[in-house]
Amino acid sequence: MNTKDIRNAMKAQLLGGAVADTAWPNVKDSGTTPRLEVEFTGVRQEGGTLKGNEVHYEEGTMMVIVAAAKGGGTDAGLDLAGAVAARFPEGSRLTITGGTVTIMARPDIRGGFPDDTNYRIPVAIRYRARNT
């Protein structure tokens, strides 16, 4: 398995809910509201083989930021954050080429905050991938 496979599996799982317009890493967001912005953070890997692109083990967090309309209360944003979290139940597994991705904990819906144009709610999804 490799990093691309792991991230694509997580993205596909998120997209399966078709919850909103989504901005992936290194893709400019559409500016529409509501939308999701995805970042991968705290990623730690182990190789375990001499093949440079092979990942034996990876652990990290997919951070999904829900960008909801500003000034409209928090319900719509929290509903969307809940829909995102529901896509990743604790213990669920995603099968990828040469490995498995496991959701390690219940997704953590964190406190929201406003920026200039949106109300933003982070959802942290912890995962661990192992090769098989």
Place this chain on the structure above:
Amino acid sequence: MTRRTFMADIDRWVRLSERRLDAVTKQATNNLLRGIRIAPGINRSGTRQRGTIPRDLGVLAASLQSTLYGSTAISQAGQDSYALVVGFMGAGDRAVFSWGGAAAPYVKEVHYGANGVPGTFWIDDRAADWPAIVRAATAEAKLRVRP
């Protein structure tokens, strides 16, 4: 006679284990917080670097609030405030370290990103190192804390 020796061994083992647990708690917490990097922010000709606290508006790094709930209860503010808390920490204590507050209410915007500027996620990034930090502190305590 044998029984007394056995009990003394148990007592010594318990005391040693407690000292090692305290040492791991202090060392791991200290290494976790000391290892958070502070980088020049956008206003200081830098960029937003993943895993760092940007020194941009000035007070974000210094807004660290370190609080210990446990055998000793103390709270301290400042960039190095964790040092005092670590000094009083023991195994089983609960400590909270947070940034922001009234001094830097923009902390979430910097951490998670906002207004098209990416977040630096230094808390989540550093938390990912916790298992490795504890493993290293445990190995160190085994060497340093001896009967």
